[in-house]
Amino acid sequence: MHWFKKHKKISVMLAVIIVLLAVFAVSAIKGGELGIGNSILSITSKVHKPVSNAGDSAGESITGIFRFKAISKENQKLKEEIQILKEDLIKQKLKKKDLKDLKKLSQVLNYKEITKSYSLVSANVVAINGFSWFNIFTIDRGTSDNIKKNDIVVSGEGLVGRILSAGKDTAKVIGISDESNNVSFMVLRNPDYLGVLQGDGKGGLSGFMLDDKAQVIEGDELVTSGMGVYPAGIPVGKVESVKMDRNTLLKTVKISPAASFRSITKVVVLT
Numbered sequence: 001m002h003w004f005k006k007h008k009k010i011s012v013m014l015a016v017i018i019v020l021l022a023v024f025a026v027s028a029i030k031g032g033e034l035g036i037g038n039s040i041l042s043i044t045s046k047v048h049k050p051v052s053n054a055g056d057s058a059g060e061s062i063t064g065i066f067r068f069k070a071i072s073k074e075n076q077k078l079k080e081e082i083q084i085l086k087e088d089l090i091k092q093k094l095k096k097k098d099l100k101d102l103k104k105l106s107q108v109l110n111y112k113e114i115t116k117s118y119s120l121v122s123a124n125v126v127a128i129n130g131f132s133w134f135n136i137f138t139i140d141r142g143t144s145d146n147i148k149k150n151d152i153v154v155s156g157e158g159l160v161g162r163i164l165s166a167g168k169d170t171a172k173v174i175g176i177s178d179e180s181n182n183v184s185f186m187v188l189r190n191p192d193y194l195g196v197l198q199g200d201g202k203g204g205l206s207g208f209m210l211d212d213k214a215q216v217i218e219g220d221e222l223v224t225s226g227m228g229v230y231p232a233g234i235p236v237g238k239v240e241s242v243k244m245d246r247n248t249l250l251k252t253v254k255i256s257p258a259a260s261f262r263s264i265t266k267v268v269v270l271t
Contacts, residue, residue, distance in 0.1 A: 123139035123141040124139065129172065136164065136173065137175070139267060155266070157258045159183070159258065176257070181198070182197070185224060185236050193215070195214075203261045231270070240253075240255060
């Protein structure tokens with residue numbers, strides 16, 4: 001007893017060991033009914049579970065990274081395909097507009113006298129010479145295509161102007177909207193009504209009737225008369241308004257041009 005009192009710690013440890021041994025022995029005899037093994041396994045599983053969960057989380061994170069990369073790659077591919085489709089759509093629209101312009105040109109040139117007397121050269125507008133209106137602009141045809149000064153230029157809607165000067169591969173066109181360009185016209189409803197028009201430099205046209213008693217009215221269609229450099233029959237525009245100038249005693253007309261000078265892209269030159 002004296003020894004146990006002197007060595008209390010060792011005594012306690014020995015007592016614990018003896019109790020544990022006894023418990024294990026009884027548990028073994030009864031086939032583990034006391035559940036000591038289960039308790040140990042439960043403790044072990046609790047320790048193992050966080051480690052397992054951590055491993056699962058890491059696996060999911062790695063899988064997520066690969067999935068994100070795959071989705072990003074797929075999105076990039078879709079963007080490229082969409083861009084290609086957009087480019088194809090633009091090409092189709094331009095092609096459609098080009099065909100529409102050519103159809104208009106063929107309609108405006110459906111005059112026997114014109115097609116019989118002239119060769120037709122189609123051209124694209126490549127530059128506007130410093131003006132917001134098409135008073136003077138450049139086309140991509142020139143003397144190599146038999147184009148020369150004063151050749152007539154038309155669009156799908158009607159008369160545009162004439163060749164001002166021509167180089168080998170390009171030429172400058174002066175539009176009828178320019179102030180220096182005079183055009184003789186007649187009223188399509190009654191070809192006996194003749195007049196002369198001039199551009200205002202801003203895309204508009206105005207003119208006067210040679211006969212102040214000519215019964216021209218708003219909405220009358222005007223075409224070239226054939227006098228001067230322009231052949232007869234090319235649409236020029238429509239009468240917007242009519243009034244009598246008391247100073248000159250001339251019947252004046254304001255004209256809406258047939259050709260849309262804001263959007264000319266393709267023309268035909270009569271050579």
